[in-house]
Amino acid sequence: MSKFIFVTGGVISSLGKGIAAASLGRILESRGLKITLMKFDPYLNVDPGTMNPYQHGEVYVTEDGAETDLDLGHYERFTNSQMSRYNNVTAGQIYYAVICRERKGDYLGKTIQVIPHITDEIKQRILKVASVSKADIVIVEIGGTVGDIESLPFLEAARQFRIDQGEDNVLYVHVTLVPYMKAADELKTKPSQHSVGRLREIGIQPDVLICRTERPLSDQIKEKIALFCSVKKEAVIEAKDAQSIYQIPLEFKKQILDEIVLSHFKLICREQRLAEWEEKVVNRILYPKNRVKITVVGKYISLQDAYKSIYEALVHAGIANDTEIQIQKLDSEQLQHTDPAKVLADTNGILVPGGFGIRGILGKIKAIEYARINEIPFLGLCLGMQTAVVEFARNVCGLKEANSTEFNPKTKYPVISLLADQYDIKEKGGTMRLGAYPCKIYRNTLAYRLYRKSIVYERHRHRYEFNNAYRRILEKKGLVISGVYPKERLVEIIELKKHPFFIAVQFHPEFKSKPEQPHPLFVGFIKAALERASKKKQYSV
Numbered sequence: 001m002s003k004f005i006f007v008t009g010g011v012i013s014s015l016g017k018g019i020a021a022a023s024l025g026r027i028l029e030s031r032g033l034k035i036t037l038m039k040f041d042p043y044l045n046v047d048p049g050t051m052n053p054y055q056h057g058e059v060y061v062t063e064d065g066a067e068t069d070l071d072l073g074h075y076e077r078f079t080n081s082q083m084s085r086y087n088n089v090t091a092g093q094i095y096y097a098v099i100c101r102e103r104k105g106d107y108l109g110k111t112i113q114v115i116p117h118i119t120d121e122i123k124q125r126i127l128k129v130a131s132v133s134k135a136d137i138v139i140v141e142i143g144g145t146v147g148d149i150e151s152l153p154f155l156e157a158a159r160q161f162r163i164d165q166g167e168d169n170v171l172y173v174h175v176t177l178v179p180y181m182k183a184a185d186e187l188k189t190k191p192s193q194h195s196v197g198r199l200r201e202i203g204i205q206p207d208v209l210i211c212r213t214e215r216p217l218s219d220q221i222k223e224k225i226a227l228f229c230s231v232k233k234e235a236v237i238e239a240k241d242a243q244s245i246y247q248i249p250l251e252f253k254k255q256i257l258d259e260i261v262l263s264h265f266k267l268i269c270r271e272q273r274l275a276e277w278e279e280k281v282v283n284r285i286l287y288p289k290n291r292v293k294i295t296v297v298g299k300y301i302s303l304q305d306a307y308k309s310i311y312e313a314l315v316h317a318g319i320a321n322d323t324e325i326q327i328q329k330l331d332s333e334q335l336q337h338t339d340p341a342k343v344l345a346d347t348n349g350i351l352v353p354g355g356f357g358i359r360g361i362l363g364k365i366k367a368i369e370y371a372r373i374n375e376i377p378f379l380g381l382c383l384g385m386q387t388a389v390v391e392f393a394r395n396v397c398g399l400k401e402a403n404s405t406e407f408n409p410k411t412k413y414p415v416i417s418l419l420a421d422q423y424d425i426k427e428k429g430g431t432m433r434l435g436a437y438p439c440k441i442y443r444n445t446l447a448y449r450l451y452r453k454s455i456v457y458e459r460h461r462h463r464y465e466f467n468n469a470y471r472r473i474l475e476k477k478g479l480v481i482s483g484v485y486p487k488e489r490l491v492e493i494i495e496l497k498k499h500p501f502f503i504a505v506q507f508h509p510e511f512k513s514k515p516e517q518p519h520p521l522f523v524g525f526i527k528a529a530l531e532r533a534s535k536k537k538q539y540s541v
């Protein structure tokens, strides 16, 4: 039978609940337990697939093709659990399921209410994940902040869960903020007291408090929080701002959070340290030997979370190369009006990420042209591959008006277009090629040298494809097609013959990179960037 941990958040949003939940997962996994994680999002969208990245941050894609919250990315990066469409549940999905059942007449004329119908549906979703995953511990993160109207049904379901499952089988963790007041030179506990008070009104008494803070919590402060919030002193966990998110599991472990959880659940597990994680991940990040500068040219650059998995995958590749990655974030729209040499001359690698819509496309093309001509290592992801194809068609093959039909449906040379059976797509939600597909890799290519495999599985999220009608023309001029989706001969990977490192992929390798299993494309990219840096003696230390 599974045990359940609910993770809630108080005081403010963006406290890093997702990273706290993932780190907790990691330390419990280090005790030999099988864990899985779930995220409940209180908004009414069915999934974040159609939401603007400025509102929602990155859309994380799971192996089975669900468009999910970016916290699922943290869960997969920190732990061995594999996320699926069942691990991210929105209020929209819950209401949709209940209303559909009501329309079918399944409730036999009853009045449908938040309690018990919505709360029952929420509880069922948790139990389903527990039974499918066979996890020893299911960690359920509830999005939003305690006190929001929207998250009430989820908190009510969490409250009922302990009554249903028994005291020893459910644990409540509350992530809160202990702010530092400069004028008083003091850490303040009142916001946490209020936030726990709100939770108690709902009927939840937290067992563990994870306190986000800029400064260390003194014993005195811990005692005060423990007393006012009715939590044991050792269960007041300090979560101080860290240089790297990958330090958090170590910080939790130091404060024996794993022991606290295990003793609540009355579980006895083997002792194990996180030595490998510390040596091979954290120490490599904190004390790197080299440094490279990588430029990411995207249109959501101003938002920290929009390219989350890409930034993390770069860090992982940095770990593998003992290298610190200095990321230069370049707005593709601004680049349209700038001389690329001015902003790109000293970079060691250029990465063009995925995206939708025409805004900033010309800037991306400009960056790719600069990388191609100046032999700067280049990695293109999804839209980054599509724009690389457009750039090559326009500037190398002389097809001046080449374009993707996403940007010009009437283009003379539609080098990127929809497949014939996609033309009548009218709905926007869930109509893309999503999730993992096999990709066959041809020998004697850069892709093969990096992957060292003939078949890989990578995750997709796009509608448009490389148009095979232009394959020959582009290949003749030096474009190499090094990976395809075998069934339909869809182009998945392109590269350039006469270039030290130029590779672009139709899929999203960033979703599969982990600190201990960095993605080979990113590792190769950083290695090439490092080679360029050491040649130029610019950024290597």
Ligand code: GLN
Residues within 6 Å of the ligand: 353, 354, 355, 356, 357, 381, 382, 383, 384, 386, 406, 461, 462, 463, 464, 465
């Ligand atoms: N907009 C492009 C498409 O739909 C690329 C999508 C992406 O980069 N994720 O095919």
